[in-house]
Each structure stands twice: as structure tokens, then as C-alpha cells.
Ligand SMILES: [Zn+2]
Ligand SMILES: [Zn+2]
């Protein structure tokens with residue numbers, strides 16, 4: 001009888017461990033966001049994205065020095081939601097929804113509430129290349145974009161124009 005009682009805590013512990021792992025796995029899976037390959041707000045992009053501020057430009061408002069965001073509509077450089085939320089405020093004030101992260105060069109659309117795939121979306125590729133060159137000194141390595149390009153322009157239809 002005493003033996004039975006002493007064996008159960010060990011079993012319980014094992015169960016908890018497995019549960020913990022499952023939770024972790026589930027959490028990671030549900031937290032994964034895939035970058036979108038289309039966005040209906042691309043018409044608000046700045047017409048001159050060949051000339052952009054360098055990745056070490058401080059936040060225009062609080063002068064936070066690194067890992068800021070570039071507004072792709074007016075080329076303002078503002079800090080992230082983990083600093084003083086100036087890019088988020090900028091979006092709320094101006095409705096400029098497209099921003100590029102100078103920390104990892106990902107493009108975020110505030111209106112879509114999603115990351116955009118800058119290598120697939122034609123309108124974003126040049127600014128992605130430009131900022132990659134500014135940040136790393138070399139153009140980005142290209143994955144097989146030809147196929148994507150065709151799919152993308154088909155999906156976008158009239159909005160992409162090319
Ligand atoms: Zn700031
Ligand atoms: Zn802006």
C-alpha cells in the first residue's frame with residue numbers, strides 16, 4: 001500500500017513534463033506568422049524608395065539610436081513598439097501603414113496587421129535591396145523568385161500594373 005502511494009508522485013511529474021512540452025510546441029506553432037505575398041496598401045508607398053535614410057538613423061522623435069523602423073510612405077525613421085512606439089503613433093496619426101524594420105529588414109503593414117514578403121512583392125523588392133545594401137554592404141541573396149513573381153502578378157492583377 002505504501003509502495004503504491006510513493007510511486008504516484010513520480011508518474012505525475014512525468015505527465016507534467018510532457019504537458020509542458022506540448023504547450024511549448026503548440027505555442028510556437030500558433031505564434032508563427034507567415035509573411036503575406038500581397039497587400040492592398042502598396043499604393044501608399046513613397047515614389048522614391050531608392051534614396052532612403054541609413055539603417056543607423058535615430059528615431060526622429062526620441063532619438064533612439066538603433067533598430068528603428070522606416071516609414072515606406074514618407075521615409076520617416078521611428079522607433080518600434082518595444083521602445084517608445086513612435087512608428088505605431090505615426091501610423092495612428094497619418095495612416096502610413098507600411099514600415100520596414102532596420103533590425104531585420106522585414107516589412108510590416110499596420111493595416112493588414114501582418115508581415116509582407118519583400119522579396120515576393122515587386123513594389124517592395126527595390127527598397128529591400130537598397131536597405132540590405134545599406135545595412136550589410138551587399139545586395140540580398142535571391143531565392144527562386146521567378147516563379148513567385150509570376151504568381152504574385154497574377155494574384156495582384158490590375159493593382160500591380162506590371
Ligand atoms: Zn522614438
Ligand atoms: Zn510616414
Ligand SMILES: [Zn+2]
Nearest residue numbers: 039041109112
Ligand atoms: Zn496592407
